Amino acid sequence: MPKVLVSDKLSMAAVQIFKDNGVEVDYLPDLGKDKEKLLEVIGQYDGLAIRSATKMTEKVIAAATRLKVIGRAGIGVDNVDIPAATKKGIIVMNTPFGNSITTAEHAIAMMMALARQLPEADASTRAGKWEKNRFMGVEVTNKTLGLIGAGNIGSIVADRAQGLKMKVVAFDPFLTPDRALEIGVEKVTLDELLARADFITLHTPLIDATRNIIDAAALAKTKKGVRIINCARGGLIDEAALYEALKSGQVAGAALDVFLEEPATANPLFEMPNVICTPHLGASTGEAQENVALQVAEQISAYLNAGEISNALNFPSISAEEAPRLTPFIKLAEMLGSFAGQMTETAIKGIKIEFEGDVASMNTRPMVASAVYGVMRPMMPDVNMVSAPQIAKDRGIGVEVVTREQQGAYENYIRLTVVTERQERAVAGTVFASGKPRIIQVKNINMEAELTPSMLYVTNEDKPGHIGRLGTLLGTLGINIANFNLGRAEQGADAIALVSIDGQLTEAQLAEIASLEGVKQAKALRF
Structure with a gap:
């Protein structure tokens, strides 16, 4: 009988789930605070x-000689050393969707409180004042709500806002037109949202692309008197810029559940009365x-x-027998997805994954999950290999899988195509006998390149002197070239350089x- 430790305070209903599933359980809710x-x-x-x-550090994980799975009741896993757990073969799970309704409802509650100045009015009344004329609020009915991020929580907020008779506009790079229609929002650019929203x-998660997405420049583009709510992540708003905008009246009020530094x-x-x-x-x-307690108990059991x-x-769904064969192809699929995801800047409508040769007869599900994960990870760092397909489905991103026998020179071949509103971009790869994944085609241009942690991608006109100019500039910038890989469509047409x-x-x-002369696009890639 497997044995589970509950070292933090969880619902006793979760303990019962373990017992009902034939799992022995020790409920010691204060043990997590005692490291020794x-x-x-x-x-x-x-x-x-x-x-x-409970802090699952590398030291604690090293002592966990029997441990097979860690389940976090909630989303954040900052208290788990995931690389150490992965190295030891311990699965780390979370419950990413258990808090969605609660967080969405808190955002709506904050919006309503902000519209009617409820906290300040409450404090004033309790102080024995009767300042009825001071607290003049605004209605939310017929107002425009600007949604930055239309994922699981954002879509629930949109639904609740529509019930309040609000017009909802949304900015989200992953939001497709079909999904926008399904959840009843108008998809807009960020600038359009800033200009129209009340x-x-x-x-949205906090990543490089969203850090300070609401900064001084963004605030200057908003309607005068806009009200801003953040129940997502600290760091999405430049707090200093927001302070100045609140003082000037550009922003009428803000409701904040998260801050750049916490505990705040x-x-x-x-200090601001309108916050x-x-x-x-x-x-x-x-x-x-x-919810999260019950979910984690079910998952661990x-x-x-x-x-x-x-x-x-930290691991896709595969059996022990499949792992040795699948692992290099899972890595290849993730790298192809990451390559395409980092190159994609508009909303994704679909992902097509083609398996050819021996790999087509393998269990392709973990490879598909890995590829979708790779595509979405640049914009969604909280996504994982298991949740990625469901998130893609929820966002209206179609995933098409094609398997076929060997047709070309490679015994195994995976081709990934990302379909956006403007274009299709394809990248293909294989795994050689060494077990190392290789890129063999980008945008129908044949080339061969090993994907390394840091790379430079350049598209250019195929004209004499380009390679020399690029190499010279990299040298001048102090950038050491580990490998230089080239390909072109035909003489004088488009060419590609992948530089490690x-x-x-x-x-x-x-x-x-x-x-540089002749360069059409330059992008830094990380793997």
């Missing part, structure tokens, strides 16, 4: 169910905590009893490369 005691006992367990108090609410015990925004602040309460309801993997952050480099390019360096 946890180190002492962790070797006795096959599974671990936690929240945020209320703006953010529901001191922040200039706290509502809550201490990261988005997931704080009894229902949400119950299914894995320990049947090998079923759900919402794994040591270190990473800065935006300024990339701009210099892009300005």
Whole structure:
């Protein structure tokens, strides 16, 4: 009988789920806070169910000699050393969708409180004042809500807002026209959203592309008197710029559940009377905590009893027998997806994955999941190989899989095509006998390149002198070339260079490369 430790406070209903599934369970909800005691006992367990108090460090994971699975009741896994767990063969799971309704409802509640100045009016009334004329609010009916991020939580917010008779416009690079129609929102550019929205609410992860997405420049483009809600991540809003916009009246008010630095015990925004602040309460309801607890218990039980993997952050769903053959192809599929995802800048309508040769007869499901994960990861760092196909489906992104016998020179061949509103972009690869994935075709141009951690992608006109100019510039910039791979459609037509480099390019360096004579596009890629 497998044995599970619950080292944080979870619902007793979750404990009962373990028992009902024939799993022995020790419920020790305060153990996670005692690092030494946890180190002492962790070797006795096959599974671990936690929240945020238990810190699964490399040292603790090293002591977990029997541990097969860690289940986090919630989304964030900052308290788990995932690389260490992966190295030890421990599956790390989370419950990414259990908090969605609760977080969406908190955003709506913050919007309503902001519209009617409820916290300040409450404080004034409790102080014995009766300032009825001071607190003049606004209706949300017939107002425009600007949604930055239309994923799982954002789409729920859109649904609730439409119930309040609001017009909803959305900016999201992954939102397809069909999905926008399905959830009843108008897809717009960020600038259009800023110009039209009466209320703006953010529901996007914090990545390089979204960091300070609401900055001074963005705030200057908004309607005067806009109201802003953030229940997603601190860092999406430039807090200093928001402070100035609140002072000037460009922004009429803000409701913030998240902050750049948390716990937020001191922040200039706290001084502003037109700001509502809550201490990261988005997931704080009894229902949400119950949901994630039950989900994590079901997931851990299914894995320990049947090998079923759900919402794994560090491993696709494959059997032990398949792993040796599939692993290099899973890596290739992820790299092809990542390549295409990093090159894609408009909304994705579909992903087509073609398997040819021996690989077509293998279990392609983990490879498909890995490819979709690779495509989506540049814009959604919280996505994983298991959740990626469902997220793609939820966002209206079609995934087509084609398998066929060998037709070309390669015994195994995977081709991935990303379909956007404007174009199709394809990239293909294979795995050689060495087990190393290789790119063999980009945009129908044949070439061969090993994908390395840091690369430069350049498209250019096929004219004499380009390679020399590019190499010279990279040398001048202090960028060491590890490998230089070339391909072209035909003489004098488009050509591609894939350059493996040591270190990473800065935006300024990339701009210099892009300005070279004959260069049509220059992009830094990371794998």
